[in-house]
Amino acid sequence: MKLVDYLKQQGRLIDRALIKFLPADNSLIACAMRYSICAGGKRLRPILVIEGARLCGGTVAQVLPAACALEFIHTYSLIHDDLPAMDNDDLRRGKPTSHKKFGEAAAILAGDALLTDAFRLMSVCADNKRNRPERVVEATAVLSVAAGYRGMIGGQAKDTIEQGTWHKKSISLAKRDIEYIHLTKTAALIQASLVVGATLAGATSLQKTALNSYGRNIGLAFQIADDILDLTADKKLLGKRGSDRENNKLTYPALYGIEGSRQLSEKLIKEAKGNIRLFKQASMLEQLADYIVERKY
Amino acid sequence: MKLVDYLKQQGRLIDRALIKFLPADNSLIACAMRYSICAGGKRLRPILVIEGARLCGGTVAQVLPAACALEFIHTYSLIHDDLPAMDNDDLRRGKPTSHKKFGEAAAILAGDALLTDAFRLMSVCADNKRNRPERVVEATAVLSVAAGYRGMIGGQAKDTIEQGTWHKKSISLAKRDIEYIHLTKTAALIQASLVVGATLAGATSLQKTALNSYGRNIGLAFQIADDILDLTADKKLLGKRGSDRENNKLTYPALYGIEGSRQLSEKLIKEAKGNIRLFKQASMLEQLADYIVERKY
Numbered sequence: 001m002k003l004v005d006y007l008k009q010q011g012r013l014i015d016r017a018l019i020k021f022l023p024a025d026n027s028l029i030a031c032a033m034r035y036s037i038c039a040g041g042k043r044l045r046p047i048l049v050i051e052g053a054r055l056c057g058g059t060v061a062q063v064l065p066a067a068c069a070l071e072f073i074h075t076y077s078l079i080h081d082d083l084p085a086m087d088n089d090d091l092r093r094g095k096p097t098s099h100k101k102f103g104e105a106a107a108i109l110a111g112d113a114l115l116t117d118a119f120r121l122m123s124v125c126a127d128n129k130r131n132r133p134e135r136v137v138e139a140t141a142v143l144s145v146a147a148g149y150r151g152m153i154g155g156q157a158k159d160t161i162e163q164g165t166w167h168k169k170s171i172s173l174a175k176r177d178i179e180y181i182h183l184t185k186t187a188a189l190i191q192a193s194l195v196v197g198a199t200l201a202g203a204t205s206l207q208k209t210a211l212n213s214y215g216r217n218i219g220l221a222f223q224i225a226d227d228i229l230d231l232t233a234d235k236k237l238l239g240k241r242g243s244d245r246e247n248n249k250l251t252y253p254a255l256y257g258i259e260g261s262r263q264l265s266e267k268l269i270k271e272a273k274g275n276i277r278l279f280k281q282a283s284m285l286e287q288l289a290d291y292i293v294e295r296k297y
Numbered sequence: 298m299k300l301v302d303y304l305k306q307q308g309r310l311i312d313r314a315l316i317k318f319l320p321a322d323n324s325l326i327a328c329a330m331r332y333s334i335c336a337g338g339k340r341l342r343p344i345l346v347i348e349g350a351r352l353c354g355g356t357v358a359q360v361l362p363a364a365c366a367l368e369f370i371h372t373y374s375l376i377h378d379d380l381p382a383m384d385n386d387d388l389r390r391g392k393p394t395s396h397k398k399f400g401e402a403a404a405i406l407a408g409d410a411l412l413t414d415a416f417r418l419m420s421v422c423a424d425n426k427r428n429r430p431e432r433v434v435e436a437t438a439v440l441s442v443a444a445g446y447r448g449m450i451g452g453q454a455k456d457t458i459e460q461g462t463w464h465k466k467s468i469s470l471a472k473r474d475i476e477y478i479h480l481t482k483t484a485a486l487i488q489a490s491l492v493v494g495a496t497l498a499g500a501t502s503l504q505k506t507a508l509n510s511y512g513r514n515i516g517l518a519f520q521i522a523d524d525i526l527d528l529t530a531d532k533k534l535l536g537k538r539g540s541d542r543e544n545n546k547l548t549y550p551a552l553y554g555i556e557g558s559r560q561l562s563e564k565l566i567k568e569a570k571g572n573i574r575l576f577k578q579a580s581m582l583e584q585l586a587d588y589i590v591e592r593k594y
């Protein structure tokens with residue numbers, strides 16, 4: 001099967017599971033939770049949870065709640081990132097952001113609810129007998145570290161709070177900072193997706209380390225590609241364009257140029273493919289690595 | 298030992314553990330996390346975690362990370378509640394609120410970080426061999442439901458978003474709503490505190506049910522007492538006063554009068570004491586029930 005078709009098929013499977021795990025009532029918060037989760041997106045993180053499990057002998061059914069947990073956390077982070085006090089974005093994927101549609105209080109609470117529910121979904125994994133409780137605990141620990149202060153939130157904090165102060169820094173310091181931001185804000189959750197899936201499936205340390213390194217490399221490459229797209233992509237495809245520039249954000253193209261950024265990203269993809277050599281059936285992850293730098297939106 | 302001395306002693310123990318589990322660096326988010334956690338408070342929820350465990354044969358050491366997780370979640374909820382888009386409070390326990398001191402972005406992120414880290418602390422419980430992994434998973438599930446959409450966040454949403462619309466409702470509808478808000482926004486986390494501790498200690502269903510009912514009753518009584526204090530207490534002791542009235546919030550005194558509210562609260566305390574009759578060494582919980590309605594701040 002071609003990668004694009006495979007991603008679409010997996011995406012539909014995940015969409016159905018997401019709906020099942022969301023509240024079904026018509027309260028403002030439930031509507032806001034559903035609105036942001038159902039706004040589309042590539043479902044990259046859930047697909048990586050499933051792929052991490054599959055490569056280590058696990059099943060889709062076994063990790064589906066965890067896959068949805070990763071999408072819940074990714075979505076909550078977008079809702080809070082878009083808030084007026086943070087990036088102050090009006091559009092996300094071509095649609096009004098959560099606070100534009102439901103008000104700021106509802107957006108904050110819907111984000112909080114998705115984050116909290118993500119950990120409920122991790123516990124739900126234990127209902128499947130294939131998931132040994134100690135593995136559920138380990139996977140929950142991996143997720144909470146990656147999403148927390150030492151991971152995604154740390155990166156988001158540096159990105160938001162130091163906005164507009166970059167011109168005061170030396171190039172070498174700025175390069176170190178942008179790598180830290182992308183590794184924590186984006187790569188950490190991508191790494192966690194693969195490792196959560198692998199952990200539930202009972203992976204060896206070697207397998208988990210390999211997937212973690214692969215995740216680090218594609219995560220960083222993915223974010224560099226995002227920075228480039230923010231400058232070059234068609235606004236209609238992306239749903240927004242140039243908001244990094246408007247927000248005076250530090251980006252790879254600003255420090256390395258567009259061509260330099262492309263080269264860096266290709267180097268990371270090559271490394272990522274090397275990381276997963278130990279798996280026999282990793283062609284999907286290999287193709288995915290290429291897809292990440294070649295995507296148009 | 299007198300209850301007040303016991304609470305102080307336990308509070309100091311918990312304060313030391315909280316510091317140990319907080320990030321130690323000087324980033325803005327780490328400072329904001331420490332600031333709100335260290336702003337004081339009665340540490341009621343952590344004490345209840347320990348008490349729930351103790352009554353079911355557990356040890357303090359075994360549940361200390363979970364006790365801190367409950368305080369992390371309680372504190373994050375206060376930080377987000379105080380935000381301009383929510384209750385818009387400038388003071389909390391007599392000190393500037395998080396967003397007043399660190400800015401809105403940092404306050405949102407510090408809250409997110411405390412919530413996420415709470416679930417990391419739940420995983421940390423598994424490092425203690427007394428905590429069987431399946432009990433850690435069960436306790437994590439209890440906490441995520443109580444703190445989430447069906448619990449605390451649901452109550453907070455109704456409280457914040459329906460602010461100022463109460464006069465349009467019938468008294469009986471308003472009475473139903475205020476009970477729902479207090480049960481979800483306050484009682485749910487108090488119940489979870491007791492049940493999390495009990496679950497880790499390997500409690501029976503009967504023990505968990507008893508503690509859950511006790512928690513419901515003291516939780517509701519606690520919040521009614523809070524509503525009364527908001528109207529009557531010394532501003533210096535409380536750190537703020539009358540902000541419920543300023544925010545046009547629905548309260549028990551507004552619906553039942555101060556005397557009616559006191560009677561309701563005493564009835565709940567009596568029920569709470571009945572709930573824990575099956576425990577032989579529950580004198581601390583009995584005294585605590587009385588303390589909750591008698592406290593002055």
